[in-house]
Amino acid sequence: MRKSGQVTVFFSLALLCIFSLMCGLLESARTAGSRSYLKLAADSAMDSVFSRYHREAWEKYRLFLLECESDDEVEKAWKGFVKPYMDSSGWYSMDMEKADTVGIFRITDGGGQYLKQEILDYMKYGIFENMTDEKGAEDLLKNLKEARAVKRLSGSFRDNEREAVRLERALEDINDSLKQQKAYWRAAYERIEDYDGPGFRREADRLEREMNRIPSLIKTYGKRADDLKNSINETNNGLSAAQEELSEEVREALSGDTSCYGSYVNQDGERRREIEALPGQMEQMKEVMEQAKERSFEVESIIDNWDNDDEEDDGPDLSELWGSVGEIWDEANIPSLSYSNGVKDTEKQRLLEQVEGFIQTGLLSLVLPDGKEISKGILSDDSFPSVTCGEGQVLEAGLMDRILFGEYCNRFLTSFLSEEDKEVKYELEYLVSGKKTDEENLKQTVLDVLMIREGMNLIHILSDGQKREEAMALAGLITGSVGLAPLTGIVAFFIMSIWALGEAIVDVKMLLEGKKVVFLKSRDTWRLSLDGLLELGRTGTCAGGKEDENGIGYTGYLKLLLFLGEPGQQHYRLMDMIQMNLCRKQADFHMVHCVYQAEVRATVRSRHMFFGGNNPFYPVEVRTEKAY
Structure with missing residues (x-):
């Protein structure tokens, strides 16, 4: 009886499919396992790298700092820690091909954000007494900004006050000059009464020299008045710019107590017009003074040329002659300001x-x-x-x-x-x-x-x-x-x-x-x-x-x-x-060498267990990162 092989062939093909499926599943499971193993190895190696933090930095400042001068040190250390995992990969059969550090962030990078993060991570475990909340922090910042703005404005207004005092002193100099002119005028008049022509002219010359100081004093006064006006305008601009930093009560108080600066400048405008009229008055006085001096020479000439042959003649009437000089001199009225300086207690x-x-x-x-x-x-x-x-x-x-x-x-x-x-x-x-x-x-x-x-x-x-x-x-x-x-x-x-x-x-x-x-x-x-x-x-x-x-x-x-x-x-x-x-214990320590975060990407070579043909190896990539 001839036997048929159909069933055998069928079962053989079925078993081949089953074995292929099982081997594929096993290979797939092994591949997935190898990736998981590799990820675990990479992360564990990175944890080991970052466990080498600077011990004294932690003891003194509670900061984790990984000291590495170059990126290669991180890569080299990571390879060293991952090597035992490669050697013991066993079933997974892995070999390291290459590894690169693709992201190194040092504690000095990012404008200080990494140091800030470490500080906040540590401080969140702290216990604080009477620590403010977010609302309190906002109020505190507002108060500090207001204090700073008030200080800045008060400094500006103090500068204005000093300029106002200097302006008053310039006014005092003008008043003192006018008082001195009056003193010279009176002294000259006394010389007229004493019939002393040379003495009169000496006092008149002193008076003229003092009068010649007036334009310079007025120029100084004008400059200080202009400086004060400009300075007050700048201060007022600063006050306007600082409105948002000031509370309503402080704004009102400052506006009320500093309004006098504007009033002073306005009132000084009237005073300045009176002061600037002085040079014209001085010129008129000089003309009168010249007439008086000329008349004094004429009087002296009359007296010197008087004919004394007539015994009954009592000589020239000195009172009348010098009185004519005094009449002219009386026309030289020294002006006085209707304003006096306002700083009396200078001490x-x-x-x-x-x-x-x-x-x-x-x-x-x-x-x-x-x-x-x-x-x-x-x-x-x-x-x-x-x-x-x-x-x-x-x-x-x-x-x-x-x-x-x-x-x-x-x-x-x-x-x-x-x-x-x-x-x-x-x-x-x-x-x-x-x-x-x-x-x-x-x-x-x-x-x-x-x-x-x-x-x-x-x-x-x-x-x-x-x-x-x-x-x-x-x-x-x-x-x-x-x-x-x-x-x-x-x-x-x-x-x-x-x-x-x-x-x-x-x-x-x-x-x-x-x-x-x-x-x-x-x-x-x-x-x-x-x-x-x-x-x-x-x-x-x-x-x-x-x-x-x-x-x-x-x-x-x-x-x-x-x-x-x-x-x-x-x-x-x-x-x-x-x-x-x-650096006191480690002279070569530098913060710029301290790593806060690192990322390593590596490629390993793994071997197919059941498949692969002429090329049984395949690459597996892994990425791991760590930050303190």
Whole structure:
């Protein structure tokens, strides 16, 4: 019986299909597994690379920094960590063909955004007391900007006041010249009464020389009047531009207390017309004076040529002859101005101006606690990140990010009040000021704190009717009872601004002594009287006051300055401080070598288990990235 092979062939073909399907499934599973294994290996290797962070940077600043001078170091380290995975790939059968770092982001890149992110990642686990929220941060920023704007405007108005005082002094010079002319006129008239022709002409010549000074004095007066007018216009433009930064109450107070500047300029226009008429009057007087001098020569000639032969003749009538000279001289009326200068108590004015002079000449010596030495640290280093990477960089940071940055810096950096013995001590001050020495940084920071306090103090004075009345009373003493009302208002505002400055000096002295000062002043927390202000100008010394328990300390005001500053600039300066301090143990440490994020792309060669023909190998690509 002949057997048929159809069933055998059928089953053989079926088994072949089944085995092919099973092998394909196995190959597909192995390929998928190899990709998963490769991804796991790549990520694990990258984790191992980033686990080699700089230990001292973490211990001192709680920052993860991977120190690598070149991109090749990351690639080489990654290959080293991934090699054991390749050697143990077993079933997956992998060999590394190539690997490249395609994205390296260093901590100095991005305008400081990577350092900011690390700080925020660390600070989100912090516990803070009395920390403001987003709304509070907005209000704080508004108050700080308002204080800065008020300080800027008060400085401009103070400059205007000084120009007004110089204008008054120019007017005083003109009045003094006119008074001197009257004195020479009277002296010449006395010589006429004494029948002294040469003496009369000497006094007349002195009078003429004094009259010749008038055009120069008027020119000086006109220049100062023009300078004042232009300066007030610029200040008013600045006041208009700052409207958005000022609250409605402060805007109204400033507008009311500074309106006197415009009134003064308008009133000075009438006064200036009277002053500019003086040269014409002087010319008329000179003509009369020449006639009087000519007549004096005629009188002397008559007397000298008188014929004394007649014994009954008593000689010439000297009274009548010289009286004719006096009649002509009487026509030379010395003009007088209907306006007098408005600064009568120049001593008090000088003392007030002296207070502001301390800011330029000896502020640190005025506010430093007794026995406290200024650090001599120097920060000049051309390798600082702020020098090599920070130029022109801009970093956007939210209000809460700025507050957290300030809290971070307060935790890890030193300041004037710190007790640590370091070569460079004023690290927080450097973040604020960015100068090359500790002394310069402290001086600039003190000026910036003074700016905040002066602005806030003036805001309080503008809202306190009693202090405004005291300032107006002192202004009345300075300008005198005959002083121009607008000038009295100008001097009153000057006194208020100097008073705010004097109180700010006391505030800063307290802060440097380690005491607290409230942000918003009240009558109870105000310390400096007007008498104390004048004494400050006289002696150049001041004493701190009682500490405000609910106030803000020195480092708190430094955090306010950081809050106001440019974030990118501050982040690079922070890198400067980190680099400088870590270099004490590792001289070649540079922040620019520190990696924050890296990406590696690699290609490995894997082998087909069941298929492949003449080319059983195939490439597998992998991408891995890591950031702290």
